Amino acid sequence: MDAAVEPFKARRIYLLLRDRISSGVLAAGERLPGEPDLAATHGVSRVTIRRALDQLVAEKMLERRPGVGTFVCATAPLGSTVLNFSDVFSHLKEMGRCTEVRLLSFGYAVPAAPVAAALGLAPGEKAQRAVRVRMIGDAPFSYLTTHVPERVGQTYSEADLARQPLLALLERSGVVIGRARQSISATLAGPDVAGLLQLEMGAPLLSLTRVVEDEAGGAVEHLHALYRPDRFTFEMQLQRTGAQGERRWSPLPPPAAAEAATTGENAKPVRPLRDKRNSP
Template identity: 50%
Template structure:
């Protein structure tokens, strides 16, 4: 993928800020491969910091493989942008979850049974004393990790598959194999920063911005079958939604456009 993230941020809060801002510009494709960055003095003036601070940020970007220092040309962007990123359409989510499981690989980091955290018990509608199977996985595309997934599944469902099954088969397929018929799902999206363990698993610097997604999958109104907490690298994953303007006069509003894949 052209990136060799070190997992280390430059020393100093100002250097980290400059580093993360420039890295975000590269990840978003606003700074494309081959683009020469402004000189250290201009970057220092633009960000209100010293040249030493800028130099620290640029050195870390170079160590990550995001830029290359070239004689006579300064710092040049070398990283690929999000052209190879995984994109998920919010309106056709379930079919895409299945397809993503087939087109990417997963690495199982942990697998255990135990009592659920309070938020998970409430989300799944579990009674006191009910146990869940908790698994932590990293999903990869072309050997590069793009998501860190923590899933909680009620014990009576999870006992239908093994740790080895989860290491080789998408969870959604295992749920269906266990007799689960998904009826609905709710999902929320926010942002967070990479904690040390997540940063190591995703090969990003500690404190990097991540896309945080929480999804609760239900068989019916009362029974939850999966509670997912997912963290995504924004340079390798994006959520998309098509919208249409509908209604008349003052009642016009935006609604999601449901694509043909929704019934897949």
């Protein structure tokens, strides 16, 4: 009976320590108390403590130095592959490294009801559906599912989409892109996505849903994106607007267009926000 309960306790300790590390309460370089102390503090067995620590070591949040102890890692996990959304939204720049995309599936199917509604499809109407994983080198950071109305989808092939960004293909088809609306949320990695993004099942993911419209207001793309938060965050600068007492912020204009590149998709590899202040 107790054996069945222990994984829950280990998860509790894991989440507790994870919080303390990511908030900086346990500082980088700090040595953790020994396993017996941690077990006594939290009222659990040493086995439970070890299981929680194992997971944090696997995630590079902790580091074991044999004969010395367990330490909070001095650098952000995967710091060099962290990606940021540079300016307010989707202004893409390359910062020395390229992202690469793997097209996992390409076909036509009747989408799930929320996607069909967003695209304004008739009941039973098919859409062009593609699933892609975007990588930096060998490190996957996003899992992208797109749906495009069939009449637009038929203007490009699987080979086209394997090579070119979807937005460029939409424009090639004659679509004039108008507005988009998007929603950013958070979710957990299910078993399939976890495998593709090289994560533990149940890991946190940033999620984005974007509906792109043409000039007439017709939906031409539905994007659902899942991002590894250790490799991709949305970052933006804001300026204060409005009268005193009104809490309003407006986005700052994006950096000079000269910096814009035409590769990648809404992502640029840069140092994480918390590293910027320490950079030379």
